[in-house]
Amino acid sequence: MIPTLTRSVSRMQPLTPAERNLRRKLIFQDTLSLLSLMGISILIAVLTYFFFHSFREHRSVLEKRWFARGEQALAVGNPKGAVQDFRSALALSTANPTYELALAEALADANRNVEAFAYFSSLHDAKPGDGYLNLQLARLAVKRNDSRQAIDFYRNALTGLWYGQGTERRFQIRLELAKYLMSLGRTLEAQGDLLAAEGNSLDNPAKLLEIADLLRQAGDPSDAWTAYRRVELHAGAKPPQVLQATLAGAQMSIALGQYKRAALALERYEARARQHPEASTAEKKQSVQRQLAQLQRLLQLIPADTLPPRQHAERVLMDRNIAHKRSLSCAAQMQAASTPNEDSTSLAVLEAQWKQLGPMTVEKLANDPALQQTLIAWTNQTEVLTEKLCGSPSGDDALLLKLAQVPDKSE
């Protein structure tokens, strides 16, 4: 460095005219040098530009060729070959998102999940809000059994950006997520997603039907019934859809113990099937007929609280007689087999209780609501016990057993 002192001394002494002239020349020469340097820089920049672009074009041709080969390999079902080709294309055009996406998809197709996940992740870094990338990552996380990450990615895919058909894609992702949650046993969360999907699909009976089926699988018969009913009432629903929803709705009603509602649904089914014979098969019609007959008989057996007292007592007594008969027959069967166990002892105790009550009349029962409840309870116990001891019943006993299994829900 030039010592500061020297400079200050230099400044103190004014330049001579000759020195000033030299300085002007020096400035001129420096300016000229800098200008020539600039000219050289521009020249090199232009040459570099052409050199660079000629190479880029050549690479571009090569990379497109490899990419096309990869697509062909994928089209003929050769994901492994496609991986090689896409990788070659990517080597020539590093970080090209199209190639990366193609490679990631090919890797996923070839079940090379770790690598596919890495590529999708890098694309996801650049576009964290991209719905498709989040969905692919969710699917790969499912394959890797990483449920936490899978659910997070599914949720991101739901809220992510979709370029075209966003509503439809989100609906499908929600159903996919719900199915995944069901497979994990997280049915309550699945039900939440299905209900959200239902709220967004009220105008589409096909989607409603799909959601209703999934709700049924998720163990939510009540909401499933609502969804089936929506399809049934939907103006745009086609006859097969209506019939399918009506029948499934009836089954949901039965599951909920809503037998009267179920019977009405089956009656509607029959009526609609008559209107649209092409929408149902003869087998199905016969099955519905059988179910309806059973339901009607069941409704005759139910000691509904809404019945007048005498009629209620008659029903209780009728049920008690059916059950008692079944009890006696089962006891005889057990005696013949001579295989006593805990349940057979319970049945014997129950039989003793029946005997202790003595003969029963409708009048006696009608005036004693407590006795009616006792009889109903014993009837239920008898049907459950005899089923355990002597196998599944048939006829009225089978219907009473159904009532015994959901005593509080029954209409």
Added chain:
Amino acid sequence: MNDTVSSTIQTGVTGDAAASVVANGGPFELSDPEINRIAPTRGDRLFLVLSIFIGCLSGLLVVCFRISIEWLQVLLLGSVPHPGQYRLLMAPMLVGLIVGLLVKYFFPQAKGSGINQTKAALYIYNGYISARTMMGKFITSALAIGSGHSLGPEDPSLQIGAGIASLIGRRLHLSRERLRLFAPVGAAAGLAAAFNAPISAILFVIEEVIGAWSAAVLGSVVLAAVSSVVVARAFWGPQPMFHIPAVTLRDNRELLAYAALGVVGGFAAVLFSRLLGVLRPWLHSLSKSTQAFQPAVAGLLVGGIGFFGFPQVMGAGYETIDHAMHGEYLWHVLLALALLKILATTLSFSSGTPGGMFAPTLFIGAMLGASVGSVAKILFPHLTGSVGSYALVGMGVLFAAFLRVPLTSVFMVFEVSGNYSIVVPVILANTIAYLISRSLQPIPIFEQLTLQDGLVLPSMEESREETTLRIEDAMQPFDGQIFSGTDSPAAVATKLQQEKEDVALIRCAENRWYVLPAADLAKIQAAAGAKQSIEGMLPEDRVPFLYPDLTLNETLAYFTRWPLLPIVNRAVSGLLEGAVTQADVLRCYEKHVHGYK
């Protein structure tokens, strides 16, 4: 210098010749003092403006250099090399032969990576790098790397940048001092363009080339690095060098895996250094006639590695690093790639083929990192982040342990990935690797290479660790008599005689101090009147203010004038803390040197 040195050191002229080149032919044959007189600020201004030009030109040349390598790679090895292709054997061997002959007969100074050559230009040849050397480096390195030799383009880019700077400085007839400073400026520009990483380039030049934060050159280095990166990005785009997948530290326990990576990286760096330390001198010791053919043999061997299954080790290997970061290889393949790359790079570099070691270092680090990451993922699947993050940290680890530039290594990881979220693992692993490498391989690789060439360049690692001696280290309590400026010369003389002291320390006005030897006191006493104070009789100058925290060498300039230097307190003006004599200072230096040894 011995024969090896003369053929290895890349400036092409001796120190004296370089000096004469610089001194001759200023504008209108003006000498430096003349220019300083008529245009005192010219040098400073030109220095800054030229830094920008150097940056731009280096950026352009580095872009051309990289494109040349890629063109050659496509032409010689095909767009995507696969094992079993005979061109993998032929291309590096034949090109190696051409490169060997070019180096032997046309560009003898183009040998090596370029880092030590740039340092030699700075410390020995007054910043002189010939245009021929620069051209030779460009051509031979591009040929070698493009044909598949296991070397990288970064170090040659650094030398190309330094060469451009030297050329411009000479054309503009800058002073010798400025010409010397231009070498690191150009080096930073070249490296920044090659890496697309200005901060790392600046830090590397400061850590490894200059060795200190010099204000005189820092501004220019920054300007040049930024300009070159701007130019390079105009062609390559702004994206970082590597496309890294999501990097996350999922669990703090994962740091153990990164620590393990540090250990593995440290040992790998030692292995790499030791191999170079054995093979390179051995090849140099062979007869001169074999040296032109060594690159061809190395090319054949490296090509063989590619031909028989691992073409990834050929060339710089950036694509392979990218693939490893995306978890495309199994851990044992990654480990094999790392070991084969060490072997291939040792062969290529030791044979004297021009090319750099940055890219191979990054490659080896990335492979080792991805390998450790893959193993960690197998053992602890729920604790481990992406393999890419391990590959990224691995690159930094090798950089820190092999090249021994710890600070640059951390920033390099950030810049080449554009990802700052991995700071803790990077620092941890780099530190472990650096410490292992230092303890097992005390001499850093660049120093090892200069020693092999018979040169003695300053060791940057040593200079970083040097303790600066301060005045307080030599200072002694002053137990003599302190006089006031108002005392009479006679009183001072009497007291000095009584105490048998050689000098009188006199406190003057404005808390300044004067040190008066007994001999001078006699003269003053003879000239003074009866009532005159001693301060009125003293010369005008006073002892300069010296404080305990100043460096010890700052005292040396004053001992010709003052036999003893009073050291004062910074907070309380004029408060005496102690004093130093020349003997104290020399004793302190002696003690330090012996202690260090």
